Amino acid sequence: MPLDSPAKLEYPLHWAVFTNEQDELKELLQNRSTLEIDKVDPRGRTALMLAVTIRHFECARLLMDAGADASIPNKEMWSVSNEAVAQGNEEFVQSVIHHRDYQRATRGAQAMRRSLEKLRDVPDFFCEMNWDFSSWVPFLSQACPSDCHKVYKKGSNVRIDTTLVSFEGANWIRGNQSYMFRLSDQGFAEFIVLDHDERIAAVQELRDDDIFNEYRPLPGAMEDRLNNTISTTYIDVDNIGFERTSRGFLSWFTSGESNETVDGYDCKVLNASNVHFVTKRRYDHLTREARDRLAQEEASESKAVSSFKKMMSTNKTDENTKRDLFAEGAITPDQYLDPNYEFEPGCDIGKAREVVKRSNAFKATLWMADEYPLSLHDQIIPIVELMAVNSPHFARLHNFIRLQLPAGFPVKIEIPLFHIVSARIAFQNVNSPGKHVIPLDDSVLIEDEAFEIPQGYIIDDDGSRNYGITWEDDDDRNMRNRGGATGGGAGGGGGATGRTRFMRNNYSDDYMLQLAIEQSLQESGGALPTLPPGDLVAASSSAGAETEFFRAIRDSQVEADRRRREEEQFEEEMRKVLELSKTEQ
Structure with missing residues (x-):
């Protein structure tokens, strides 16, 4: 009897999927005590991702039924649901979204409970997180807001106060x-939104024992996915490097490494x-009719929106392929699983x-x-994890601070949020006295009242007012912004039946780009009325607004060039002075 291939021994699930040996796959999944179901192969795919990619849908269903993670992306950052949509099989897409939403909800609830339990064992604290938003778009920085999140932590209870609710129309x-x-009496994580203006408390218990069928997508919810582009957005930090900033011309006289005082703490500044x-x-799944419709939509954009998209680095990528080696029978499982x-x-x-692919280079600063x-790992990251599930801003921050950062605590961080918007987050006023906060000699007392629902508030525990947590991806948000069919359970994204709980501040990057540019046009032209997004795009195409807008771009570029030349000239003069002083000694 021939010995099994080393690749088969190393990747038994992938081998069974590649060869479509469903009986062998079933046997492996039934006896998988030592089997890693989500193991990634040398090409960057889990067994589930491989099954979807090569259209072995029955193998994919077996893996999902066994608990394979339907949210792990491949090395190009496409998710399992993205790949499923690309195959064009509506029934299978619905099955993937169903499993994904159920897994996100149950695993998200478990992760939230673990975070709260972890926080129970670390010191209580209060701090402020100051968010300042900025943009390279002319005039948009003036319209970008700032917000100060007040963070209270006591035991396993966390509260974050905010005044920036959402971005709607062309306004923050x-x-x-x-x-x-907080943790409920039954030990489940509980998420509560207090709307102090409306005096409403929206309460959502995040359970990990929900019924699978509660997350079944609504009929017709998949059609919009299949007839629109597939998108993914992420911050690429594969080649990230940290280096100390210099002091400019002062580097001629000193060591050149920059330090700044932030909220009373001496900080190294790193780029x-x-x-x-x-x-x-991705466009490969679209019919000719869908492509024509999208082309018409792009043609209807204002000149300003189109011009800004062109200013970004947009290019065809090496991910484009012309040959399917598997369909051609031109590759064996051994060759596929061989990293060499x-x-x-x-x-x-x-x-x-x-x-x-659209890509913008940013210089994040620490x-x-x-x-x-405060401890970044023990106190801050668990709270950022909690907020990341309902805030795209915190999700970006969470992805960044989970990197292998240089030693120390990031008192201030500047990171990109969208293609045109960056955020500077500063921690400040740790354990300062105030409402619910009483400083002690070497600790702080946070009052229990901070984590209670105030008397007189209407309690909404059925999701009727659209508060709560969803587990969305970019396609979910894009579809909702286009007006696609979505319902929502706690899983939400695929249009699950039951409890509808969409947060109002989740917007796709293209939608944010459109609204931000429209806001810039309002600021620059001064004549555009406040209109719904569609009407505002039409209004922004007026000749007067376009002329003022591009004049502003030109003027800002001229001013930036002038300042850069002056700085370079000053540096050169200082260099000459320093050299002259050396020769005259």
Whole structure:
């Protein structure tokens, strides 16, 4: 009897999927005490991702039924649901979304409970997180808001107060809300939104024992996915590097390494280079009719929106493929699982891909303090994890601070949020006295009242007012912004039946781009009325607004060039003075 291939022994699930041996796969999954069901192969795919990519749908169903994670992306950052949509099988897409939403809800509830339990064992604290938003778009920085989140932590209870509620129309919406996380009497995580203006308390218990069928997508919810582009957005930090900033011309006289005082703490200032904000879209699954419709939609955009998209780095990528080696029978499982076997350019397994990539380079900045009263790992990251599930801003921050950062505490961080918007987050006023906060000699007392629902508030525990947590991806948000069919359970994204709980501040990056540019046009022209987004795009195409807008772009570029030349000239003069002083000694 021939010995099994080393690749088969190393990746038994992948081998069974590749060869479509369903009986063997069933046997492996029934006896998988030592089997890693979500193991990634040398090409960056889990067994589930491989099954979807090569259209072995029955193998994919067996893996999902056994608990394979339906949210793990491949190395190009496409999710399992993205790949499923690309295959064009509506019934299978619905099955993937169903499993994904159920897993996100149950695993998210478990993760939230673990975070709260972890916080129970660390010191209580209060701090403020100051968010300042900015943009390279002319005039948009003036319209970008700031917000100060007040963070209270006592035991396993967390409360975050905020005044920035959402971004609607072409305006940032202010409010007065508190987000509370705590453990219920049954031990489940509980998420509460206090709307202090409306005096409403929306209560959501995040359970990990929900019924699977509660997350079944609504009929017709998949059609919009299949007829629009597939998108993914992420911050690419594969080649990130941290380096100390210099003092400019002072570097001629000193060591050149920059330090700044932030909220009373001496901080090293470091730049993170090779940080790219990336959005990718796939078109290979679209029919000719869908492509024509999308082309018409792009043609209807204002000149300003189109011009800004062109200013970003948009290009075809090496992810585009023309040959499907698996369909052609031109590759064996041994070759596929061999990390040293190279595919020819334009070749891969799975259907041919057509991808457009938009990328912007950013320089993230860190202000790191060697000594700080809070622990990033034990106190801050668990709270950022909690907020990340209902705030795209915190989700970006969470992804960044989970990197291998330099030693110290990041008292201030500047990171990209969208292609045109960055955020500077500063921690401040740790354990300062105030409402619910009583400083002690070497600790702080946070009053229990901070985590209670105030008397007289209407309690909404059925989701009727659209508060609560969803587990969305970019396609979920894009579909909702286009007006696609979505319902929502706690899982929400695929249109699950039951409890509808969409947060109002989740918007796709393209939608944010459109609204931000419209806001810039309002600021620059001064004549555009406040209109719904569609009407505002039409209004922004007026000749007067376009002329003022591009004149502003030109003037800002001229001013930036002038300042840069002056700085370079000053540096050169200082260099000459220093050299002259050396020769005259």
